[in-house]
Amino acid sequence: MSSIESSNTLAIFPRSWSQQNAGRVPGNIPIWVGILSELTEFGIFFTAYFIAKFNYPEVFASGPLSLNTTIGVSNTVILLASSFFMAKAMSNVRRDDYKKCERYLWYTFICACMYLSFKSYEFYWNDLQGFSTKTNEFFTVYYYMTFNHFLHVGWAACAILWVIFRLRSGAYSAKEHSGLEALAVYWHMIDLMWILIFPLLYVLR
Amino acid sequence: MKRFGKLEYYFAALITITFSNTILGEGFDSTAFITIFVALTVMYKGLVVIDHFMELKEANRYLRMMMRTYFFFFPSLIILSTMF
Numbered sequence: 001m002s003s004i005e006s007s008n009t010l011a012i013f014p015r016s017w018s019q020q021n022a023g024r025v026p027g028n029i030p031i032w033v034g035i036l037s038e039l040t041e042f043g044i045f046f047t048a049y050f051i052a053k054f055n056y057p058e059v060f061a062s063g064p065l066s067l068n069t070t071i072g073v074s075n076t077v078i079l080l081a082s083s084f085f086m087a088k089a090m091s092n093v094r095r096d097d098y099k100k101c102e103r104y105l106w107y108t109f110i111c112a113c114m115y116l117s118f119k120s121y122e123f124y125w126n127d128l129q130g131f132s133t134k135t136n137e138f139f140t141v142y143y144y145m146t147f148n149h150f151l152h153v154g155w156a157a158c159a160i161l162w163v164i165f166r167l168r169s170g171a172y173s174a175k176e177h178s179g180l181e182a183l184a185v186y187w188h189m190i191d192l193m194w195i196l197i198f199p200l201l202y203v204l205r
Numbered sequence: 206m207k208r209f210g211k212l213e214y215y216f217a218a219l220i221t222i223t224f225s226n227t228i229l230g231e232g233f234d235s236t237a238f239i240t241i242f243v244a245l246t247v248m249y250k251g252l253v254v255i256d257h258f259m260e261l262k263e264a265n266r267y268l269r270m271m272m273r274t275y276f277f278f279f280p281s282l283i284i285l286s287t288m289f
Binding site for chain 2: 019022023024025026032036039043046050053054064069072073076077080081083084086087088090091184185188189191192195196198199200202203204205
């Protein structure tokens with residue numbers, strides 16, 4: 001098998017899943033294995049949320065009223081903006097416009113830092129109100145979901161710094177930027193998880 | 206003048222939906238109608254990010270199917286939760 005043929009085949013997957021038949025895999029296969037794991041992990045959290053809500057409806061009806069909605073909305077806007085900037089970074093690397101690509105990556109990194117700061121303040125604010133993981137079932141699920149998401153944003157923010165370094169080193173071009181694209185799809189996955197978390201914890205009662 | 210492209214329109218739509226959902230959640234008691242509306246908008250937001258930000262619309266159809274199924278399944282659970 002030639003190297004071109006092998007690169008178009010997903011090795012462990014059926015032939016019908018090859019890039020020629022099913023379409024291009026953005027980023028690379030390992031990042032999609034990682035994304036699948038993360039989706040499973042968050043899927044378990046969401047399932048736990050629905051089971052807990054079914055068993056403790058009163059606690060889950062009053063829970064969102066105890067949270068700081070302003071910070072929740074701000075973080076949603078920040079993460080949506082970060083996803084937008086990441087998409088712009090991708091469109092610029094495809095045009096070989098590395099300056100603009102780097103600029104948008106920095107914007108994404110700033111959004112990540114803002115998210116982490118706001119979330120830290122929210123945890124502090126909750127503490128001042130006397131809320132903790134042991135307050136009730138709602139707060140147990142809340143901390144479980146949001147702290148886990150916080151960690152994901154944290155390490156993905158570090159990865160943004162790494163791809164900026166790689167971009168500056170000339171590792172990416174319009175033709176070859178799979179590393180940058182892998183981070184982009186991972187970042188969008190983190191944003192997608194927040195799109196689900198936000199209404200569950202802050203909006204719906 | 207800079208062109209206002211497709212990405213910018215989708216971004217504006219996502220922000221608008223986020224604010225409208227919050228106003229609905231904050232301003233009104235949580236009725237089945239509001240819950241279903243929020244669930245449908247969450248589904249829409251997810252599909253926009255998957256197709257246009259993640260760029261899966263033109264990519265591997267199995268990956269796109271997997272991501273879209275996820276965003277049909279969990280918002281559907283929100284709708285289902287209004288029945289209990």
